[in-house]
Amino acid sequence: MTRTRRALPWVAAALALTTSCSLVGAGGEEASSGSKITITVALVPDPPGASEFYRQQFDQFQAANPAIAVKVVENPSDQQLSAIELMFQQDNAPDVFRAQDNGMDRMLERGWVAPLDSYVTPDFLGRFPEGSMEPATSGLHHDGKLMSLPLVWGDWSALRVFISNKAILRQNGFANPPKTWSELEKMAAAITKKGAGKVFGYAPAAAKAPAVEMLANTAVPYSVTANGIDFRTGRAATASPGLVEAVELHRRMQADGVMMPGWESWDGNRAFTEFAAGRLAMYASPPWNVAEIRKLNPSAEMSVSAIPVPDAGRGAYTALPQSFGPLWGMSARSKHPKEAWKVMDFLSSKGFHQAYYTKFGTFTALESAWKDQAAKDPDQQAILDVAEETLRPAPNPKLASKGGRAILTAREAKPELRHVDAAVAAIVGNKPFLPVAKEIDTKIEALIDQTVAASGGTASREDITFPAWNPLKPYKPEQ
Template structure:
C-alpha cells in the first residue's frame, strides 16, 4: 500500500509558501505608514515596529517552521519585526502570565482551548471584532464563526484565531500495527475493552520481552477510553452533565482505570511508559516496540515520517464490553489558539500577523509540513480519498464524534463553574488514576474521595450565587445522540 507523506515538505518549500502568503497579505493591505489600519506595514521610512509572539514549539520542527514563516512575513512587511519566544507546552500559560505581570506582555500569544479562558478572565485578551472582514469569515466553513458556537467568541465578539480543524484536536484515535497483531493471530483491531486486554496480553506473550501489547499514552489514554462509556464531562471535569453531580466514581469510569491497572500489572503495557515524554509514544510505536495505543491526531504524520512502511491501522477507540454509551465530544466549532494581547501598543500590526496566521497559504504550508488538518478545510479536503491515513482519520472523526452540551457556551454560570474548575487541576482524576496503575492500587476509593472534593468545590461556588446546579445539568441530553441546544 502506498502512502502520501505530508511532512516531507522542505524548509525551503515552506518558506516559499510563506512568502506567497505574506506577499499576498502585503499587496492586499497596501496603506501608508500613517494609516496602519489600512493594512500596510509602516515601512515608509518610519521606525520598525517590533512585535513579540509567544508560542509552543510543537510538533517537532515547529521552531524552524514558525521562524521561516515569520521571516517571510517580515520580508513582505519590512516595517514589522517579529520576536519569537518559545515555551514548553506545560509552561506556556504560566510564562505568558508572568510576562503580563512583569509589564512585558507579548503582542500575540498561543493560549489553546481552556488556556484561553484563563487569559481572557484576567483581561489579557483584546477583542478582534474591529478587524474582522467578510473576506476573513469566508475562509472558514459556513456558519462556523457564529458567536454562540464558534468557540472563538466571548460575549459575542471574536477573541481568538484557530489553527486546526474543529474535530482535529478533540478526536479519539486508536492506532495499531497490523503486522504485530497478525503475528499473534489477530486479523483486526480490538473493538471492545475485553478484546483490547486479550490482544495486548497475547502480543506481549509473543513478544519475548521485546514487543509489548500496548502503551497507555499516560493518563490521556484513559480519558480516550472512558469517554466511550461515560459522558465526556466525567473524565474531563469529574461532573456528570446529566445530573450536575460529581461522578468520578461512576462504575464505568472506574472500570476504565482498572482495565489499565490490570494491563500494567500483568506486563501488557510497555516497560517504562510512566517516564515517557510526549513524543515517546509515537516514536516507540513507529519503531515497532508495541502494537496499539490511543493516539493523538497529530501523531499520525509523525509515525509515518519515522516509518513510512509501517502497517498502521487507524480505527475508533474500543468501547466497553456492554457497548458504546457515549461519543467523543464536539464542544464547539474550533479551539481557541492565537490571541492578541490587550496590552499591545500596536494592534493594527498585530492583526496583520494574526490575519497571516489565518491565511490560506499559511494553513496550506502548515498542513503540508505537519499533516495536520487545519481550520481552513479547502487546503486538505481534496486529499481525503487519495491518502489512506487521512481517509481513516477522517472516517473515525465522522463516525465517533457528536455535538454535546457545552456549559461554557450555554450560560454565564456554566462558564463560571468550568473556568473555576480549570483552575483546580488537582480535582482531575488523572493523577489518581496514574497512581492506581503504577502502584497497583484500587481506584474506586480514590474516585470517591475526588467526588467528595468536587462536591465541596461546587457547593462553594453555588454559595456565591454566581452559578447553580442548573448551569451544569442537561437531563434531556442523550449521550448517544447529537445535542441540539435549541430543544
C-alpha cells in the first residue's frame, strides 16, 4: 500500500487523462446515453503500435456486437498495476484488464478477479494446444478455477535467444555466433576494439542487465535467477557458481570497456534500435526483439541462435514452469459480466490472435493462428528452432501447493532479495558479486523460515523442494 499511495497523484492524473480520451471505436455518445452497454478495458500501450492496434480491433468487435461499446483506459506499463488497483479502490473498476504474471496474483489476492469456468466451453478450450489448459500446469488457474486468459505463446514468454549481426562477425573473422561464454567474451572484445567507438561487440540488453539472467539460466536452475532458491534442495542459492560467474563475466567486460557505453540507462527498446543501426553486434534477448529489428532494418544480416553456455557445458535448460503467463482478467465487480466475457472471448479468438501475430510478429497462445505462416519466415523459424533446442518443462511450486505459493509470494514481495540490483551494482562498480550474493541468501533463508513458521503448518520446505528434478531433462508433475 505504501508503494501504491506514493504513486497515487501521478496515477490519478494519468487515469483522468486516459479515461477522458480513450473511448475507442464508434458509438461513444450512444454508450454514454445508455443505449449501449459500455465495457471498460484497462491495458498498456505495449508493444510499440499497440494503441492503434487495439483501436482497430475493438472497432471490429463493436461492429460485430453493436449493443456493446468498448472504452479503453491506457496506463503506462510501469504504473499499470497501481493504476488498476486505484480504479478498484475508487469503485471505478475496469470490466476487463491486463495484468501479467505476479500482477495477476496481486489482483487475485484482493478478490478482484472473476472465475471464468462458467463461460468456457469445450470448443473454447479446444482453441489452445492440447493439454495446455490443464489446471495443474496451465498457469492460468487458481485453486482449480480458471482465472485468466493468455495472449502470448507459453514458449514465447519463457524463450530467450541470442541475436548476432552476421556482417559484423564476418568482418571480424568470425563465421558463427559464440557458443560458449568464453567465445562470447573473446568475440565481443575483438569487435569492440576494431569498432573504435563506432561499433561495439556486446551489451546486456537493458539497464537491469537481463542478459545476466539469460546466460545464468544455461548454468543453474531457473529458480535460482527467478527466486534465489534452488528447487532441487529448497535452499537459497543466489551464490551458485553459475550465477556468480554470469555476473563476473559482465563485470570483466564492463571493466575492460567491451560493452556498449550507456546500457545502464537503456529501456527495453534501445538494444534492438542500436542493433538495427549496425552499432551493436551481439546481445541476448527475448524473441520479440527480432521482429522489431526487421521493422527498423529489413535487410539486416541477423542470426538468431541459442544463448551461449558455460565452457564446462550446459547446466540447465530454459524453464517452462507453466503453459502460459496470465494476461487478461475479468473483474469480479463487473456489472455486465456476460458482455465482459464477450470481450474476453474476442481477445482469445483466432482472428484477434492472427491480427496480433501479423502486427507484432509475436507468437500467440493460439498456435493455429500463426504456425504455418511462421514456418515460412527464416527469422521466425529460427526462433522455433531455438525453442525446440533450449526449452524444457520445470517444476512450479506456486501451482503445486498452497505452501509453495505462500513461500514464493512472500519472496516476490521482497524484490530486493533477487539478484538483479546487486548484480548491476557489482558490474558497474567493478566489485565482486559473491559476498553480496551470500548476504542475500542469508536473508532469503530467514524469509523462508519466517513464512513457514507463520503459515500454521500449511507451508514447509518440502513445498519448494523437488529432489528428483534434473534441469537438463523435462520435468513431469508426478516427480
